Amino acid sequence: MTISYAFRLINALKNTKKSSVFQIELQKYSSHVKYAEHKPLEKIRNIGISAHIDSGKTTLTERILFYTGRIDQMHEVKGKDNVGAVMDSMELERQRGITIQSAATYTIWKEHNINIIDTPGHVDFTVEVERALRVLDGAILVLCSVGGVQSQTLTVNRQMKRYNVPCLAFINKLDRLGANPERVLKQMRSKLKHNAAFIHLPIGLEKECQGILDLVEEKAIYFDGEYGEQVRLDEIPQDRRTEVKERRHELIEHLSNVDETLGELFLEEKTPTVNDLKQALRRSTLKRAFTPVLLGTALKNKGIQPLLDAVLTYLPHPGEVENTALLNESKDGEGQTIVLDPTRDNKKPFVGLAFKLEVSKFGQLTYLRCYQGMLKRGDHIFNARTYKKVKISRLVRMHSNNMEEVNEVLAGDIFALFGVDCASGDTFVNDAKLQLAMESIHVPDPVVSMSIKPKQNKDRDNFSKAVARFTKEDPTFQFHYDSDNKETIVSGMGELHLEIYAQRMEREYNCPVELGKPKVAFRETLISPCAFDYLHKKQSGGAGQYARVSGIIEPLPPHQNTVLEFVDETVGTNIPKQFVPGVERGFLDTCEKGYLSGHKVSGVKFRLQDGAHHIVDSSELAFFLAAKGAVKDVFDVGAWQILEPVMFVEVTLPDEFHGTVVGQLNKRGGIITGTEGAEGWTSIYAEVPLNNMFGYAGELRSMTQGKGEFSMEYSRYSPCLPDVQEQLIRKHQEEMGLLPDQKKKKN
Structure with a gap:
């Protein structure tokens, strides 16, 4: 990379008239050197910016990039200049003013390297938040000072809890009419159950918003200059000192409940120093026992620099987060959990997790997080799931949709590779003998289905290419052919989700499509337990089929009504153990399509209690068919509901x-x-x-x-x-030709 820059500089120097070209190339070169430099582990932060839709995440990221010198100009998400924010690189995102795909970037603030992932706020793109939080060490939870804690805030909060991600809360949009940070803090405590307290107070709200009061340093902070780039510290105004003192005491009280060191000072009635308070804030935030609440307005350029300082001060570096992997070396298949070493020591074997896939014109771009060791250009890595070997020809770091090549990456870095065939959630190692697997990414089930077809038959090739790409990139976007209804079905997280993909097919693949009426993922379940005793017997010359299964199919509790359970309760050798998997497969296969409405069966438990086998005629297939017959019998005699x-x-x-x-x-x-x-x-x-x-x-x-x-x-x-329920059953019977009048016509 450096050599190519040198050649471009020499070419620019040959023509002295083009000194501006030389300046641009020199600037790019110095920028590359600045961002390619590896920092110590303590000077790295991997953070995500998450919130409910329209809380100001992308605007906040734009301001962060501007103040850290990563971009020269700021643009609004739905600005009049039609440029759009840097992180909204897709044309659809700029038109609609929403984030559709999470975008990664990295920047430098006060000698610290900050990797940032800006995530969508809409519930339909929740998997983008899910996989971003899986690989991040800390997060900024953005809340609107008017909207407060909204539905997607609850979802994001659950995701942070799932991956144990410490966070800072940033109450944005103080300049909006009706801004009320006090109400938002109460909602954080009541709805999100956070032990939270202000570390900032506003100096004026709505049109009067001038700056913030820092409760830790006990200073007033103002943001001067055209873009708020000049941070000015001042004394706290006389009329706010009592309030600041009370709020600081409240902050110390909340911290004392979760931090022993500060708790002792509090009990001894000693006043903690600024350093004591900062250390207590850091310890409690890392344990997720406390959430510092910061204030600002990204659109009006206030409160961003103190937020960046708080990211460095209170959020963890990669060395402070424990990441584990499952080591599967034993012959019996039992694995042991090992803790990965994040120190920047190239002697350790490389371990990385692929968390996001993106297909571009250059091929598949795979985003990875390096958890241990080092990876250099030209190295070989192995997919721990498929054991495929891959040579690393290009290593890049992403700045939105721009790629910046690097020669090596170390533990704690977020980077991207080309030409790696893998799935989202795969683990990569540089030693084929090292059978490691990291915890994968939680993928929610789709809730809306629609029929889809190209408007013109000539576009079928492009249609299949688009579907293959999008289903690989997004695990919540699923595609299958319904042979009963003779139509192609796409499933996703909501109407907007499927609508966006339909528009992308037209824009990116020149393939206009028609979406049919949405279909909802109904389920069928049993109301009361039902016993079964089924004999499958078939004799047609030669070896036959013989299997008998008996037991009970019963409903699971309401909170488990989306899962299926199989329990082997057999004692003795009436059903040999090698045939039990066949029974389980038969049960699960039959539950794929219920008999009431043709939807999946869930919320039932198959208890296999007894049966019989034949020494010659029994096989796994026979028990598979016996289980299918048993479930069908229960459908006929049991009480079912949708x-x-x-x-x-x-x-x-x-x-x-x-x-x-x-x-x-x-x-x-x-x-x-x-x-x-x-x-x-x-x-x-x-x-x-x-x-x-x-x-x-x-x-x-x-x-x-x-x-x-x-x-x-x-x-x-x-x-x-x-x-x-009646409508769904009747519709299913119509489709299957089972209604009495349909049968008469057939006859």
């Missing part, structure tokens, strides 16, 4: 439309679980069946003069209403 996905819906609207919106939610079968109002705006929380939510976006806009907005996320599966 479950439907219920969504947690949050609607934000002006007070004047409250009654109309509540009435409409009730009409759609919703149950109102709570309401919250503040300064002319109301948030309504409800649980509504997903099947009743289609077309709600347009309806809400028309009811609220375009002012209302809603978000929803999956909550649980619950039994659907009898009339809905």
Whole structure:
């Protein structure tokens, strides 16, 4: 990389008239040297920026890149200049003003290297947040000072908890009408169950927002200059000193409950120093026992530099986070958990995790996080799942959609590779003998399905290429052919999710598609336990088939109604152990399609208690078929019901439309679980069946003069209403030709 820059510099020097070209090349070269330099482990931070949709994540990232000198100009997400934010590199993102794909970048602040991943806020792209948080050491949870804790904030909070990611909270948009950080803090404590307290206070709100008060340093911070780039420290205004003292005492009190060192000082009634407070904040934040709450407004360029300082001071470096992998060396297949060593020691074997795939015109781009060891250009690595060997020809670090080549990466780095055939969540090592596997990424099940087909038959090749690419990139975007309905089905996390992919097919592959009516992922389940005793016997010359299974199929508790369980309770040798997997496969295979409505069966437990086998005629296939027959018998005699996905819906609207919106939610079968109002705006929380939510976006806009907005996320599966069940059963029977009048026609 350095040699290529040198050649370009020499060429630029040959023509002295083009001194500006030389300056540009020199600037690029010095920038490359600056960002390619490896920092000590203590000077690295891997952070993600996560929040509910439209809380200001991308605007915040844009400001961070500007203040750290990574970009020369700031642009707005939906700016008048039509340039858009750096991290929204996709044309669709710039048009819609939303983040669709998570984007990675890295920058330098006060000699620290910060790797940042900006994630989408919309629930339909939740897997992007999931895989980003899997590989990050810390996070910034952005909250809107008006909206507060919203539905997707709850989802993001759950994801942070799942991967044990420490976080800072940043209450953004202090300049908005109705800004109320106090209310947001109360919501953090009540809804998110965070032990949180302010470390900043605002100097004015809405139009009067001038700066912030730092409770730790006890200073007033103002942001001067055209873009707030000049940070000015001042004394706390006389009229705010009492408030600052009280709030500082509240901060110490919350910290003392979770930090022993500060707790002792508190009990001894000693005043902690600034350093004591910072160390206690860091210790508690790393343990996820406390969440520091910072304030600012990214759009008005206030509060960003103190947030960057807080990232360095309170969030962990890669050496402070324990990452484990499963070492599977024993012959019996039992693995042991080992702790990976993040020290920047090239003697340790390389271990990396592929967390995101992206297919570009150059081939598949695989994003990885290096957890141990070192990787150089030209090295060979092995996929721990497939044992395939890959030579590293290009190592790049990403700045949004721009690639910057590097010669080597060390533990703690986030980087990307070309030409690596793998799946999201695969572990890579540089030693084929090292059978290591890291915990993979949690992928939520799709909740909405639609039929899809190209508008023109000539586009079928492009259609199949687009589907192959998108399903590989995004594990929540799934594709299958329904042989019963003779149509191609795509499944995803919501209507917007599938709509975006349909638009991308047209833009990127010149393949316009038609999306059919959304299909909801209903489930079928058993209401009460049902015994079975099934004999499968077939004799047609030569070796026959013989298998007998008996036991009970019973429903699982409501909180487990999305899973299937198989339990082998047999004693003795009536069913030899080598045939039990055949019984389990038969049970799971039959549950793929229920007999009531053709949807999957879930929430049932198959208890295999007894059976019989024949010394010659029994086989795994015979027991597979016996299990299928047993489940079919239970379908015929048991009591079954259909479950439907219920969504947690949050609607934000002006007070004047409250009654109309509540009435409409009730009409759609919703149950109102709570309401919250503040300064002319109301948030309504409800649980509504997903099947009743289609077309709600347009309806809400028309009811609220375009002012209302809603978000929803999956909550649980619950039994659907009898009339809905009747409709689904009748529709399935129509499709299968099982209705009495259809049978007469056939005859």
